[in-house]
Amino acid sequence: MTREDLIHEIKKKGSFLCVGLDSDLRKIPEHLKSESNPILAFNKAIIDATKDYAVAYKPNLAFYEAMGEKGWEILRETLDYIPKECFTIADAKRGDIGNTARMYAETFFLQYDFDSVTIAPYMGKDSVQPFLEYPGKWGIILGLTSNQGAFDFQFLDLKSEGKKLYQKVLETSSSWGDESNTMFVIGATKADMLKDIRQIIPNHFLLVPGVGAQGGSLQEVANNGMNQDCGLLVNMSRGIIYVDDSENFQEKVKAKAEQVQKEMQALLKGFDLI
């Protein structure tokens, strides 16, 4: 999906919501467990309930891989079920030397038809570049993550540059591609840093996890991170898909997604984007 198409979808739906499909057999509603394929049934129910309010879906690969071969079949069928106008993200956090990165890009862009893949930056340029060579496909590089472990390395002060590691990662890796094929993961739990981050990467789209279950604020993310094209995809996983576990969970999930979309719509209006 091109940047223009993504922006069009955001404006049309009045939403920059990404729904994270961290689908776990231990957490889905009890009554679905008697289905022949419980996780696929759950994913379809979640997609049905949220597709009017979400512009993107992000299956978390770990949850599918943990089911073995069957998990990858479910992933493929889930991907087929997501409406074509929605942006899809393989949250896989891959990253390896050039010839291996090329195989990962083939996996997610050719074998499965994802629009984008999340990538870890530690191994540098040749580990990222193969993901940036497919027209209409995206690499989403980890910049500043939403977890406690982000403080172990990402905030280290560098000697000669007056920067922290994550700032250097954003600066360097944003030069490998451009705003049409590169996004960055920036955790909402560090939303106060978004203003500074926008100095380094004013135009890139940011994938923002951590709103909801991890405690980040949507308002703060928008105030500090929104740009002239919106430039944000805010992901919510547990805060939407596990909002209820009764037989009526779909209604509750839908109501939650609609509530988030209404907040996003107001924010987009406030920034004169719609």
Added chain:
Amino acid sequence: MTREDLIHEIKKKGSFLCVGLDSDLRKIPEHLKSESNPILAFNKAIIDATKDYAVAYKPNLAFYEAMGEKGWEILRETLDYIPKECFTIADAKRGDIGNTARMYAETFFLQYDFDSVTIAPYMGKDSVQPFLEYPGKWGIILGLTSNQGAFDFQFLDLKSEGKKLYQKVLETSSSWGDESNTMFVIGATKADMLKDIRQIIPNHFLLVPGVGAQGGSLQEVANNGMNQDCGLLVNMSRGIIYVDDSENFQEKVKAKAEQVQKEMQALLKGFDLI
């Protein structure tokens, strides 16, 4: 596999060779392509040819994922075919927030029965720790990688510590577990740095890629990196598995593996380890 068992295998075989199964349909011998499952046939042939000379096998996940669901079946069948006394490494370079890392650990340690998984350190402690909680299983953390992109971030000088990023990564992440559950990836293309690295992590096992196709020297790796328990697993992928593509490839692969094992045996003897 425990550290003691691994050391026992190394001494018994006179080898610290790990064979990397980067198995690619475009590169295997032509005559295997008419088999019903060419990659599995190739892997079995490679394992048969090398099992007397190698102590470990490292399937590179990218090459299996790129084949889709079928690839994971081949991975499982390959793993079943590897002799039980060999150490197995899922070269997957995973790394994600705690609850997701837990699912990846389940994937590779429970769903598939690997002894170890390679892990990217950028997201810090909670992204690594779930891999260190299974007795006899290992997390292998990226320290210093063998590719050109390693120079983008891993060598950055830190401000207050007089260290480079990779040194800080080794120092910090070695405290999350111990020598019985943690190894580090250290590229052979930077073998001259192994002496300094041994100051930081004297006892840990190191997984060393980059000998052979990427240009690293076995002699130099051993001289600078071997410790009182050997402490090395040197990986060769392309340099062994694609050494020949004729119908007699198995003989050439076997001869190459034996040649490497003989060099390793001499090095182990030179260090009075056998």
